[in-house]
Each structure stands twice: as C-alpha cells, then as structure tokens.
Amino acid sequence: MNRKLTTAVAVTFAGALMLSACSSGGSSGDSSDNPDTSGGDAPNELTFMFRGGEYDKLAYEAAIASFEEETGADVTMIITDADQYNTKLQAAIAGNKVPDVFYVDPANMMGYVYAGVLADLSGYVDQSVVDNLWSFGVDAYRMNIETGARGVDGDPFYGLPKDVGPFGFGFNTVLFDKLGLEHPSLDEPMTFDEFTELAKQLTVDMDGDGELDHWGTGLNVMWNSQAFIWGAGADWISEDQKTITVDTPEFAEALQWFADLGLVEGVTPSAEQAQTLDTYQRWMAGEIGFFPVAPWDIATYNDKAANDPENFGYEVIPYPVANEGDDWATWLGSLGIGVSENSANKELAAELAVYLSTDLDAQKTLADGKVQIPNLIDYATGEWIETDAAASGWPSNSKAFLEIAQEKGRPLPMIYTYTPQWYDNFWIGIENVVDNGSQTAADFLAAKQPEMQQLLDQSWISADQAKAQG
Incomplete structure (x- = not known):
C-alpha cells in the first residue's frame, strides 16, 4: 500500500468514533464473516458496502432489486453494523479491495480524496438534480483539492447523500x-x-x-x-x-x-x-x-x-x-454514497450511487421503509409530507424533520476539518x-x-x- 493511502487510513481511523454520529444504527451483521468487498470484474457486476440494521437491509434490498431490473446490473450487497463498518472499510482499502460503491462519512472524506480512493461524482449528476437535494446533503461531500476548503457551492463533490439525518427531539x-x-x-x-x-x-x-x-x-x-x-x-x-x-x-x-x-x-x-x-x-x-x-x-x-x-x-x-x-x-447528519476511483465498472457504479441518492422511486422506497426522509426537496416538501409520510407511518409532526433539513440543522462541529x-x-x-x-x-x-x-x-x-x- 502506498504512503498516501496509509496516511489516509490512519487519519480516518482516528475519526472512527464519529462514524456512528449520523444516520442508521442497528445491527444486522455482515453478509459473511469475511466478505469479499472487491469491486466486480464483469461489465455488469458491482459491490455495494453499507451499514445499518434490519430495516435498512430490507429497504435497500427493494431499491437495489429495482436498479438491477432497470439496468441489468448484478449488485452484491455487503452490510455491516455501525460499529464495525469503518474498520472493515479501512481494511478493504488497505487490501486494495475497495467496494465499487460504499458509504462514506463526511468527517473522513478528505483523507480518502487525497488518497485517491473516491471518485469525483460532479460530472454524473445534472445541476437541476443537485439543486433539488438538501444543500447540506451535497455540501458535506464538496471539496476543493487545491485549498482544502469544504462545503463551498460549485466545488466538486466526492459523494452523494445517502440521506440527511435530522436529529430531532x-x-x-x-x-x-x-x-x-x-x-x-x-x-x-x-x-x-x-x-x-x-x-x-x-x-x-x-x-x-x-x-x-x-x-x-x-x-x-x-x-x-x-x-x-x-x-x-x-x-x-x-x-x-x-x-x-x-x-x-x-x-x-x-x-x-x-x-x-x-x-x-x-x-x-x-x-x-x-x-x-x-x-x-x-x-x-x-x-x-x-x-x-x-x-x-x-x-x-x-x-x-x-x-x-x-x-x-x-x-x-x-x-x-x-x-x-x-x-x-x-445537528443534521449525513452519510454519503461514494464510488471507488479505481472501480472496474466506474460508470455503472456512479449510476448506482446517483440512483440510490436521487431517483424518485428509490427515495419513495427508502422513505416508506422509514429509514430516512427523502433526499428530493420537491417530493419531501410536497407529496411526501402531505400524504405519503402519514400513510407509511411517520409521526404527524414529521415536518419538524424537514424544518431541520431546511434551516434548523447544523453539521456536527468536526465535519469540515481534516481530522x-x-x-x-x-x-x-x-x-x-x-x-x-x-x-x-x-x-x-x-x-x-x-x-x-x-x-x-x-x-x-x-x-x-x-x-x-x-
């Protein structure tokens, strides 16, 4: 493993405590004790590594099945619990077995970018789609490589929001x-x-x-x-x-x-x-x-x-x-969906990341599974909060979650610093x-x-x- 990659893994390990700060918790265990996280080699094969509990697994199984049907892709899902995810991802990176698509935490992103692990996803998403995502959900993954600045509108983004996580009361x-x-x-x-x-x-x-x-x-x-x-x-x-x-x-x-x-x-x-x-x-x-x-x-x-x-x-x-x-x-947390810079199927991997983050049907599936609020602003503030949220069992005052996503939420204080x-x-x-x-x-x-x-x-x-x- 090269020196840059070693540095990145060491830095992100120091921030492992922060990984569980936002989004889904719970535990469903790995798909195997020693899962093969390496990216797929065949033109239609992908690996997707994420973390969460049983509800997350069920929601993502449904969303991934739809993606496979639409694209002909063959996606291997690798799920860990929150406590183990960061360690297993670092091990995969250290062993040059980076998944094609994987969760990335904003607090760890800068090290991965400088190590050449994460792909720039800016060119894969239309600006009109970006404008319809919660601003923190995109800004959390923006970075200027030259200056190290984070969260600046217009800079490249190296992940798309899996979600934004409004930590309500x-x-x-x-x-x-x-x-x-x-x-x-x-x-x-x-x-x-x-x-x-x-x-x-x-x-x-x-x-x-x-x-x-x-x-x-x-x-x-x-x-x-x-x-x-x-x-x-x-x-x-x-x-x-x-x-x-x-x-x-x-x-x-x-x-x-x-x-x-x-x-x-x-x-x-x-x-x-x-x-x-x-x-x-x-x-x-x-x-x-x-x-x-x-x-x-x-x-x-x-x-x-x-x-x-x-x-x-x-x-x-x-x-x-x-x-x-x-x-x-x-605080308004987020987990991102990143794509391996060295994926053998980078275009298809980016398509999966974009689908999970921005496709309306996928967002409906994940919101109906009650694991996140929708990423799409027009859907979240329209049809979802007006009818779909109540129909799928969200609390009556779920507009508070949207208020946090829109204006009341702040990133945890360490999100935009290197360590x-x-x-x-x-x-x-x-x-x-x-x-x-x-x-x-x-x-x-x-x-x-x-x-x-x-x-x-x-x-x-x-x-x-x-x-x-x-």
Missing part, C-alpha cells in the same frame, strides 16, 4: 397523558426553564414504592448536548473553522444547565440506575418523558408503540432554547462536569480551549501535508 405522549400534563408545542420551542419545570413534573414514583421510576429525560452529553449549546447561541468552532470558541459565558451556562438537569434538578436517572437500564432502554420502556427522535428511529419506535400502547407513544417537537425568542437548532481529534478532545473529562460535578462548566471550558486549539491547528497542518503529498 420528542416526548412520550402516553406518559404525558398518564400524568395529566399538557403536551408541549409542536411548533414553538420551550425555554430551558420551561423544559426543566416539565421534566420535574415527569420525574415521579409511579408505582408508589418510594423510589423514582419515571424521569423527565436522560440525555447523552456527547450526542445530545449540541442542540442545547447552539440553542444558547454558543458553538465549538468559528465559521472559518480555524478558532475554538468554547470558552464563552453562553457555552458555560448551557453546559452547566445540561449538567444540572441530573446533578441539581434530579430529572434524569442516577448513574447507578443507568447501569441497570440505560436511558434509551428506559425511554423504550415508557419511563422517560423527553428523548431524541430521528428518522432512523421511526420504524423501531412505531413497533414499540404498536406493541406497548399503554406505555409508549411519541411525537416530534423543537429542541429547547435558552431564552424565549431564541432560534432552536440541532476530528480536536473535537474528540472536548469529551475527555466531561464526566467531571456532567456526572460527578467535581468541575464547573466554566473551569472545564477554560482548560479545554487551548488544548482543542492546538489540536485544531495541527489538523490544518496535516491537511496541508496531505495536500502536498497528493
């Missing part, structure tokens, strides 16, 4: 009704204070045995705090991606509020209780009032609501904000703020600012080095 409608509480607004965000008060009312001893068994919420700081930080007007990084911005009063106040939900207000399960059942399990058991709701959850949540209607039902709402009138936000170590560093020691309270948010952030800045500066140096080697 929701509440258990059944628990609210049991406790006689008014449902929160589906359109207007609560303030932090309003959310805290509702969370207190949801934290109860339902069975009367003297111990709490229901709680207001139970949120993971690494994946759930971004919306609250942004909802307070704070951020991790400057707009030009060069300066760390965590050491501000707004950031400190929002992070401290998040920590105090458990430490002071007691509206989350204790660390000991979380070891018995984690908060996702408690949410699914009907014991949690507020919890994230994202498109990749819908099929699972619907099954739960159908099988346990006495304890579980859900709806989608905006994330809380610090003060009345503030804009709410949350994510600076962002990974933020979470080291965060338990001292949110779990045991041994450090205030303000002190934690003051110490983190220089550490993260040093790592961010190094990321830009590494990008320049990779560009020079390319």
